[in-house]
Amino acid sequence: MALGTATDTYELRFDAGRICLDLLATTHPVERLDSVAVLRAWIAGSGLVPPGTSLAHADTTWLVAFRELRGRIGQLVPGGLVPEGRPYDLALARVNELARAAPPAPRAVLGQDGALVRELDGPPACAALVGAVARDVVELLTDPVAWAGVRQCEGDSCPIVYLDTSRGRRRRWCSSEVCGNRERVARHRRRAALTRA
Numbered sequence: 001m002a003l004g005t006a007t008d009t010y011e012l013r014f015d016a017g018r019i020c021l022d023l024l025a026t027t028h029p030v031e032r033l034d035s036v037a038v039l040r041a042w043i044a045g046s047g048l049v050p051p052g053t054s055l056a057h058a059d060t061t062w063l064v065a066f067r068e069l070r071g072r073i074g075q076l077v078p079g080g081l082v083p084e085g086r087p088y089d090l091a092l093a094r095v096n097e098l099a100r101a102a103p104p105a106p107r108a109v110l111g112q113d114g115a116l117v118r119e120l121d122g123p124p125a126c127a128a129l130v131g132a133v134a135r136d137v138v139e140l141l142t143d144p145v146a147w148a149g150v151r152q153c154e155g156d157s158c159p160i161v162y163l164d165t166s167r168g169r170r171r172r173w174c175s176s177e178v179c180g181n182r183e184r185v186a187r188h189r190r191r192a193a194l195t196r197a
Helices: 019-027 036-046 060-076 086-098 126-142 144-148 176-196
Strands: 106-110 116-120 150-152 161-163
Touching (some): 019 126, 019 161, 036 060, 060 086, 126 144, 144 150
Antiparallel strands (some): 106 116, 150 161
16 A cells, blocks of 8 residues: 555544554554544544544644653553553543544535435634543443443454454454454465474
8 A cells, every 4th residue: 555545445444343453553554643644534434523534734733742641641552451551640630631632513404305404614723633532441441331341353463452342242343344354364375384293
């Protein structure tokens, strides 16, 4: 993937179970938020804004803000399973500060088909969108049921963290199609090698 081209939905993942974990996943396997265009695609794909919302006013300061929040999430979530130490405290304070921003104001309007649709009252501000993700972090960290479902992918060297909401909480991989498939292929190859030996 060339820099600045990850605008297709399949290149940006939205399967971690929480928007804050989806943002965290943009670091693997390579930096996904490598341009403002990709950030716009991520914001739209994540559902932070209603479909069709213009994000033309987003600039590089937005990229810096979302990456900074992502770094704080990374300090809280994977390492946050045992919360202690100064980096954790500083990250938590910053997330709490970011979460204070007012969310974008929605409104209901008639769509072209006559049904009510949601749109924003005006162009969303960066702080409002970052604040929405920060609030999701706060909710995840303070919800014991959700927090108990936070898992790290068992895929070989995969750092993705996800919320396991599967039946029986048996989900092992960030994606059955990616890491799960790799594991199944590796298992098949090991069995085939044993059969030939």
